[in-house]
Amino acid sequence: MKPRNAQIQLGESTAAIVVIIILIVLGLVFYSVLSRSNVDDKKIEIANLEAIEVASFATAIPELHCTFLGAASANCFDAVKVANFSSLLSSDTDAYLYYAEFFKNARISIEEVYPGNASWLIYENNKSVRQSELPVYIPINLYYPLDDDYSFAVLKVVKYS
Amino acid sequence: MAIAKKAAIEMQFNWIFIIIAGAVLLAFFFIITQSQRESSKINADLKILQHTDTVLKNIEQSSLNSDSTIVTLGFPKTAFQISCGEVSELSIQDSGYAVSLKNQAVFSPKNLEGSKINAWIVNYNIPYKVMPFVYLTAADRLFVFVNDSNSGGKVEQLFYEFSANFSSVLVNDISSVPEGYDTYVYVTYSTTSNTPNINPSNPKYLIIHIKPDSGSDYDGVGNVQFYKTGEAVPHAGFAYLKKESVFGAMFSEDGNFYKCTMEKVFTRAKYVNTLHADRAIAIQKNMTNTVCEPVYVWPVYYLHEMKSMNFSSMPDYYDNLIKLEKGNKDLAKLSCPLLY
Numbered sequence: 194m195k196p197r198n199a200q201i202q203l204g205e206s207t208a209a210i211v212v213i214i215i216l217i218v219l220g221l222v223f224y225s226v227l228s229r230s231n232v233d234d235k236k237i238e239i240a241n242l243e244a245i246e247v248a249s250f251a252t253a254i255p256e257l258h259c260t261f262l263g264a265a266s267a268n269c270f271d272a273v274k275v276a277n278f279s280s281l282l283s284s285d286t287d288a289y290l291y292y293a294e295f296f297k298n299a300r301i302s303i304e305e306v307y308p309g310n311a312s313w314l315i316y317e318n319n320k321s322v323r324q325s326e327l328p329v330y331i332p333i334n335l336y337y338p339l340d341d342d343y344s345f346a347v348l349k350v351v352k353y354s
Numbered sequence: 355m356a357i358a359k360k361a362a363i364e365m366q367f368n369w370i371f372i373i374i375a376g377a378v379l380l381a382f383f384f385i386i387t388q389s390q391r392e393s394s395k396i397n398a399d400l401k402i403l404q405h406t407d408t409v410l411k412n413i414e415q416s417s418l419n420s421d422s423t424i425v426t427l428g429f430p431k432t433a434f435q436i437s438c439g440e441v442s443e444l445s446i447q448d449s450g451y452a453v454s455l456k457n458q459a460v461f462s463p464k465n466l467e468g469s470k471i472n473a474w475i476v477n478y479n480i481p482y483k484v485m486p487f488v489y490l491t492a493a494d495r496l497f498v499f500v501n502d503s504n505s506g507g508k509v510e511q512l513f514y515e516f517s518a519n520f521s522s523v524l525v526n527d528i529s530s531v532p533e534g535y536d537t538y539v540y541v542t543y544s545t546t547s548n549t550p551n552i553n554p555s556n557p558k559y560l561i562i563h564i565k566p567d568s569g570s571d572y573d574g575v576g577n578v579q580f581y582k583t584g585e586a587v588p589h590a591g592f593a594y595l596k597k598e599s600v601f602g603a604m605f606s607e608d609g610n611f612y613k614c615t616m617e618k619v620f621t622r623a624k625y626v627n628t629l630h631a632d633r634a635i636a637i638q639k640n641m642t643n644t645v646c647e648p649v650y651v652w653p654v655y656y657l658h659e660m661k662s663m664n665f666s667s668m669p670d671y672y673d674n675l676i677k678l679e680k681g682n683k684d685l686a687k688l689s690c691p692l693l694y
Contacts, residue, residue, distance in 0.1 A: 206371055217382070239404075246411045253414035255483040256629050260694050262686065263481045265418060277632040281625070288625055294457045338633075338691035339640055 236354075244327040244352035247299050251315075251350055252331055259336045269334045270346070272311075275303055279313045293318055298353040305335055305346045319353050327352045399449040402429045406444065407453040409473065410460070410488060417477045417486035424519045425473040434466040436490070438614035459619045461605040461612065462490035463537070474517050478598045480675055482630065482694035484623045487598050489605040494536035497522040497604060504544040504551055508564075512541065512572050515597060528552050539604050543572065548579065559583050562603050564594070567669055573597040575672035580609035592616070593668035613665070620665045630694055631657035637691050646690030653681035653693050 251257070252268070256278050259269035282289045293316075301316040328351045335346040409425055416423045433447035436455070444460070445452035459478070474489040499513040501524055513524045525531060531538065531554075538559040542550035543566075550563040559582075566576035575595050579588040580603070590609020594600050599616060606612040631654055638650040656674040663671050682693045 202368070206368075206375075210375055213379070242404075242408065246408065249412055249415040253418045255485070255626060258418075258483075260482060261692060262682065263479060263483070263694055265483065267418065271633070273633045273636050274629055277629050277636065281628065281632070288628075291457060291621065291625065294454070338637060341691070 240325065240327055240352065240354040243297065243354065244299075244329050244350065247296055247301070247352055248329040248331060248348070248350040250295050251301050251348060252333070257315075259334075266334075266336075268332075269336050269343075270303065270348070272335050272337045273339075275313050275315065275335070279315045282316055289316075292316060300349075300351040300353070302349050303333070303335070303346050304349060305344055307345045309344055325354050327354065396449070396451075398430065399432075399446045399451055402432055403444075403446055403449075403451050403453055405429070406434075406471075410444070410453070410455070410458060413458075413475050413486045413488055417475055417483075421477045421479065422517070423475040424517060425475065426519075427471045427473060429469060431469045432467070434471070436460065436462045436464055436466065438611050438618075442614075442618070457618060457622065458488065459485055459602070459615055459622075460488045460490060461602040461615055462488075462607070463492075463495070463605075464607040464611065466490060466492050468492040468494065472519055474519065474601075476598050476601065478596070478619065480596055480623075481679060482626070484619065484626050487602060487619075489601060491520060491605055493521065495521065496532070496535040496538050498528065498531050498538055498540045499524045500528060500540055500542045500550075500552060501526055502542070502551060504547060505542070506545065508572055509541060509543045512543070512597065512600070516601070528554055531556075541604060548577075550579075550581065557583065560608070562600075563588070564600060570672075572600050575668050578603040578609075578612070580612070582608060593665065595668050595672055616665050624661055627657050627660045631661065634693055641690075643690065645688055646685065649681065649684055649688065649690060650693075653678055656681075657693075 255265065257270050257274050259266045259271045282292060296316050296318065298318050298320070299316065300314070300319065302312060302314045304310075304312045328349065331348040331350070333346050333348050335344045336342075337344070406427055409427060416425070435445050435447055437443055437445075438455070438460075442455045442458075443452040444455055447465075470493060472491055472493075476487050476489070478484045478487050497516065497520060499509045499516070499522065501507070501509045501513070510524060513522065516522055521535065523531065528540065535556075536558060538554060538556045540550070540552060540554060540559060540561045541564070542552060542561060543564045544551075545566060548563070548565055550561050552561065554561070561579075561581035563579040563581065564572055564576060565579065566572060566574060570576055572594075573596055575593065577591055578594050578600065579591040581588050588609070590613065592603075592609060592613050594603060599619075602615060603609075603612045606615065634650050634654045634657065638647060638654065641647045641650070656677050660671060660674050663674075678693060685692050
């Protein structure tokens with residue numbers, strides 16, 4: 194039995210709609226792939242920014258800095274303050290939670306490079322599900338007030354995201 | 355006749371089909387456009403918030419090299435809300451997005467609106483650094499320093515220590531205050547009177563009346579009283595310590611906002627004092643120099659005492675700071691390791 198004219202026309206219209214829908218769906222899939230890659234880029238950008246923020250905070254706080262009559266010395270950490278701050282955060286939960294607001298999910302440590310080889314773990318919070326680690330290394334001077342002496346050290350900030 | 359009728363029905367059916375398909379396509383593109391519009395608004399809000407947050411998070415670094423820094427934040431006209439209390443955050447009105455200010459000392463009105471927000475970052479040195487203060491305001495706020503006979507010239511000094519980046523005037527008489535601002539902050543000072551000697555007629559104002567303790571001034575210790583529009587008695591009165599906290603009172607929404615922020619400052623000060631005390635003890639214990647060793651005894655005692663002091667015990671806190679400063683100078687004279 195030959196199809197009637199109306200049936201043919203209906204078939205054509207339906208085919209046109211199907212083709213348009215396929216094109217739209219393809220467009221949406223392409224768009225969502227692009228958006229997802231944008232979101233991933235944004236996540237990386239935010240993680241990098243957070244790592245720098247934490248490192249920047251750690252290098253600037255008066256709790257660790259060398260001061261001389263109240264004036265801070267750039268890139269200089271007081272070794273006694275470093276040791277005390279490390280033990281404060283490990284022994285006082287309130288203090289740990291207070292500074293966790295700034296340091297977030299990170300590991301902050303100081304490693305002496307020359308002439309000694311002392312190291313201090315200042316802060317660690319890796320409770321989140323770790324997907325990536327962004328380390329930031331900052332060379333610093335370590336000041337020993339009792340000997341009035343300096344050594345070279347590295348502040349290592351690893352931001353977990 | 356029958357064929358013509360059939361053709362007419364077919365034509366009608368085609369048109370109905372085209373209209374329905376067209377409507378579906380139009381609706382589809384309309385929905386896509388709307389969602390794009392919403393997502394670009396969300397994106398813009400998030401970018402503004404992220405930018406502001408980055409500036410606020412980096413204040414410790416900015417404050418390292420300079421005791422006073424000005425940052426101007428520019429963006430499309432935005433309405434911010436700033437809260438201090440159980441929840442301390444900065445949010446964009448009606449967006450649902452916020453950044454935490456839980457442990458940051460931000461003195462600000464509760465609502466900030468405009469395309470330009472000025473931030474003044476000042477180190478809180480008492481004299482050792484505790485943390486940086488952030489003062490936020492929009493262009494619609496005028497600071498009026500009332501240099502009347504009660505102030506003894508102190509308001510004029512305070513005016514010249516205030517940042518020139520904010521709208522401010524020094525007047526002898528408040529009748530000469532320029533008009534056109536949304537909020538007026540009047541700063542008055544008296545060593546003898548607890549009440550300001552002015553009665554502004556502006557629709558929205560805040561009076562900050564500074565009354566220093568005996569023998570002190572605005573950069574020492576005393577009280578600040580807060581009067582809002584139409585209030586004959588202050589709605590709040592709290593202690594201040596150093597001029598940075600007086601500026602904090604001037605930028606705050608009201609007395610309660612100031613108190614809330616100062617309590618956050620004293621939480622940080624408690625940890626800073628603990629570390630200074632522990633450091634002094636560690637140095638004293640390992641000290642072989644018998645000249646230096648006894649000089650640490652009293653400063654350690656004062657620092658320990660300050661750990662348990664809070665915002666309400668400012669005069670004692672200030673006394674201890676003076677003694678610490680003296681102790682630090684004594685150590686400097688003897689070439690011993692300093693307290694700070």
